Amino acid sequence: MIKIVSSCLILFFLSVNLQAENGHSLWLRSQSSSPVSVICSKKSIVTEIARQELLNGWQGQPGASIKLIVKQDKQVKGDGYKLTPEGVQANTDLGVLYGVYDLLRHQQTGETINPGIFNPSYERRVLNHWDNQDGTIERGYAGRSIFWRNTKDSLNVTEADKKLWREYARANASVGINGAVLNNVNANADILTDVYLKRVKAIADEFRPYGVKVYLSAKFSAPSQVGGLKTCDPLDPTVIKWWQAKVKEIYAMIPDFGGFLVKANSEGQPGPQDYKRTHADGANMMADALKPYGGIVMWRAFVYSASDNDRAKQAYEEFLPLDGQFRDNVIIQVKNGPVDFQPREPFSPLFGAMKKTSLMPEVQITQEYLGHSIHLVFLSTMWEEFLKSETYQEGEGSTVARCTDGSLFPQKHTAIAGVANVGLDVNWCGHQFAQSNWYAFGRLAWDNKLTSDQIADEWLKLTFKRNVAETTDWQDNFLKPVKQMMLDSREAAVNYMMPLGLHHIMSANEHYGPGPWWAPKRMRKDWTPPYYHQADTVGVGFDRTHTGSDAVSQYHEPLHTLFDNIQTCPDEYLLWFHHVPWSFKMKNGCTLWNELCYRYNKGLHQVRDFQKIWDKVQPYVDGERFVQVQSKLRSQSRNAQLWKDGCLLYFQQFSKMPIPYEIERPVNNLEYLIRNDTTRHQNYEQ
Ligand code: GCV
Numbered sequence: 064m065i066k067i068v069s070s071c072l073i074l075f076f077l078s079v080n081l082q083a084e085n086g087h088s089l090w091l092r093s094q095s096s097s098p099v100s101v102i103c104s105k106k107s108i109v110t111e112i113a114r115q116e117l118l119n120g121w122q123g124q125p126g127a128s129i130k131l132i133v134k135q136d137k138q139v140k141g142d143g144y145k146l147t148p149e150g151v152q153a154n155t156d157l158g159v160l161y162g163v164y165d166l167l168r169h170q171q172t173g174e175t176i177n178p179g180i181f182n183p184s185y186e187r188r189v190l191n192h193w194d195n196q197d198g199t200i201e202r203g204y205a206g207r208s209i210f211w212r213n214t215k216d217s218l219n220v221t222e223a224d225k226k227l228w229r230e231y232a233r234a235n236a237s238v239g240i241n242g243a244v245l246n247n248v249n250a251n252a253d254i255l256t257d258v259y260l261k262r263v264k265a266i267a268d269e270f271r272p273y274g275v276k277v278y279l280s281a282k283f284s285a286p287s288q289v290g291g292l293k294t295c296d297p298l299d300p301t302v303i304k305w306w307q308a309k310v311k312e313i314y315a316m317i318p319d320f321g322g323f324l325v326k327a328n329s330e331g332q333p334g335p336q337d338y339k340r341t342h343a344d345g346a347n348m349m350a351d352a353l354k355p356y357g358g359i360v361m362w363r364a365f366v367y368s369a370s371d372n373d374r375a376k377q378a379y380e381e382f383l384p385l386d387g388q389f390r391d392n393v394i395i396q397v398k399n400g401p402v403d404f405q406p407r408e409p410f411s412p413l414f415g416a417m418k419k420t421s422l423m424p425e426v427q428i429t430q431e432y433l434g435h436s437i438h439l440v441f442l443s444t445m446w447e448e449f450l451k452s453e454t455y456q457e458g459e460g461s462t463v464a465r466c467t468d469g470s471l472f473p474q475k476h477t478a479i480a481g482v483a484n485v486g487l488d489v490n491w492c493g494h495q496f497a498q499s500n501w502y503a504f505g506r507l508a509w510d511n512k513l514t515s516d517q518i519a520d521e522w523l524k525l526t527f528k529r530n531v532a533e534t535t536d537w538q539d540n541f542l543k544p545v546k547q548m549m550l551d552s553r554e555a556a557v558n559y560m561m562p563l564g565l566h567h568i569m570s571a572n573e574h575y576g577p578g579p580w581w582a583p584k585r586m587r588k589d590w591t592p593p594y595y596h597q598a599d600t601v602g603v604g605f606d607r608t609h610t611g612s613d614a615v616s617q618y619h620e621p622l623h624t625l626f627d628n629i630q631t632c633p634d635e636y637l638l639w640f641h642h643v644p645w646s647f648k649m650k651n652g653c654t655l656w657n658e659l660c661y662r663y664n665k666g667l668h669q670v671r672d673f674q675k676i677w678d679k680v681q682p683y684v685d686g687e688r689f690v691q692v693q694s695k696l697r698s699q700s701r702n703a704q705l706w707k708d709g710c711l712l713y714f715q716q717f718s719k720m721p722i723p724y725e726i727e728r729p730v731n732n733l734e735y736l737i738r739n740d741t742t743r744h745q746n747y748e749q
Contacts, residue, residue, distance in 0.1 A: 240504025415454025436493025559666025
């Protein structure tokens with residue numbers, strides 16, 4: 064009898080747990096709300112959304128009366144808001160909406176609501192979608208584009224499209240994101256033609272009530288490609304006129320259009336240098352066209368030439384001489400590190416170098432180099448490390464955050480961009496935990512001083528907590544271990560992929576899995592891993608010291624000297640800045656070779672531990688999401704094993720030293736690993 068009862072109970076429990084939960088609701092789960100009366104000082108589409116959100120999500124005192132007030136207050140800036148004992152006050156309708164989302168977030172996470180003013184760190188908090196007009200997404204791992212379809216003929220807007228765009232805009236607004244670039248930076252000029260602009264307008268119409276502006280990536284050669292001009296020289300009057308007319312046409316359709324994002328003279332993209340003009344000439348020409356309408360140009364600094372010069376130095380060398388030459392509605396968009404979104408890079412030295420130009424950080428939410436939508440990697444810790452990095456431009460306290468948010472230098476516009484990880488997958492991001500990176504980007508863009516601990520805490524409560532009654536048991540057995548797993552996950556990925564400052568040693572093309580061996584003869588050197596790791600019988604690592612490429616000199620003191628000296632260079636950047644002998648004694652007394660082995664081994668074991676943590680929280684997670692994450696962790700674990708085996712066996716050919724015996728033996732052979740990746744194999748053979 065007892066047995067029957069208990070198995071019934073187990074069945075009941077399982078059926079609760081196995082309830083379909085596909086992750087589509089993100090961190091915006093419907094909760095059973097308490098009755099509330101909402102009084103708005105102003106009626107608009109935006110304040111009506113704010114009111115509805117409160118009616119649907121209020122978790123405070125039942126029967127409370129909340130006031131939403133639009134009223135000028137000098138201390139409230141831009142989209143900021145004030146939480147008062149009565150409700151929310153802001154200068155704009157949108158500020159009220161952001162305040163309401165904050166109020167609800169506090170209630171749903173059980174945080175105390177302290178009255179105060181909450182101003183955003185950046186004026187523009189933008190997602191960059193690398194979506195192509197054929198519906199594919201460059202470096203996208205969550206299905207096809209939510210904006211674009213296969214062909215021009217299928218561009219008519221459906222009710223399903225509109226619903227999805229509204230859901231997307233709401234998710235963005237709920238974390239403060241207020242802009243989206245709708246197409247790939249490797250742009251197709253067609254985006255500026257009528258057929259596509261009509262769809263852009265339709266998207267903008269759905270986004271507007273949530274305060275999300277649309278931006279477009281503009282191809283520099285558009286005047287020739289879609290305008291029929293003979294030149295795209297930015298100083299040519301016909302070209303200037305063409306852009307002016309195009310901008311006018313766009314604003315006639317989309318009055319709140321945000322502006323252009325431009326990748327110019329980079330990786331084969333056209334740009335002003337094709338006409339012997341500078342980046343400033345190109346950016347300013349577009350900025351002048353946008354200026355009358357309040358639009359901006361986000362001009363990317365991701366450039367590197369075909370020269371032999373250290374790639375990590377090139378953006379700085381090209382852009383620093385242009386400091387002060389850009390219009391005030393141009394913002395230079397700079398990737399967090401000097402190379403390319405690697406698992407760990409020091410901050411780009413452009414931050415803290417350009418004083419008379421607005422710079423905006425660009426981070427990558429989509430996990431191009433961090434395990435796609437297969438690996439669980441919470442990127443907030445990486446962005447926190449980056450934003451809090453000291454540049455020493457004006458002495459201590461000149462963090463990257465302060466060099467970009469206007470608190471150190473007056474900047475007409477401030478902004479931050481994240482390359483989006485969103486696609487048509489039902490859970491939007493491919494991996495349930497990849498949603499936390501979208502969330503974290505929004506939260507840090509709003510407040511660049513937040514800690515990853517707080518962000519993970521909030522996200523887990525909003526995403527996985529089933530009801531407010533779940534308290535200590537849930538906190539101890541789910542929240543604590545899973546939060547710790549998230550907080551450790553980026554360091555684990557660094558350990559099993561590229562520890563101690565190694566970088567760009569992933570497999571070719573897909574950028575998934577190890578590929579330190581990949582070096583086809585005809586490939587440009589700075590696209591191949593050996594260019595970056597420089598392994599030889601002496602040691603490993605890229606010499607960027609004063610006797611090497613001297614990239615260290617792009618950093619202010621005391622970083623310059625700190626990085627330059629092998630004894631003081633932090634372990635995490637050691638092989639970024641130094642070519643280090645295999646038997647070099649590390650700060651902890653180990654040889655470099657042994658330390659490398661330990662780090663790879665540690666990373667693999669961290670993932671195995673993540674698997675255990677996740678298995679243990681099964682009773683607290685609905686079946687569908689539990690199984691998906693469990694299965695992805697298995698793949699991650701296998702991939703971490705490949706990284707460890709591949710890199711250690713490959714580097715061992717140079718170090719000729721044994722893998723310490725306490726470390727798990729490789730289970731793969733190097734030849735097998737190389738042979739089994741066809742793309743890598745083909746290119747290796749060339
Ligand atoms: C959109 C890297 C990526 C490219 C990307 C480029 C960029 O090289 O691999 O896919 O192109 O960065 O940021 O422009």
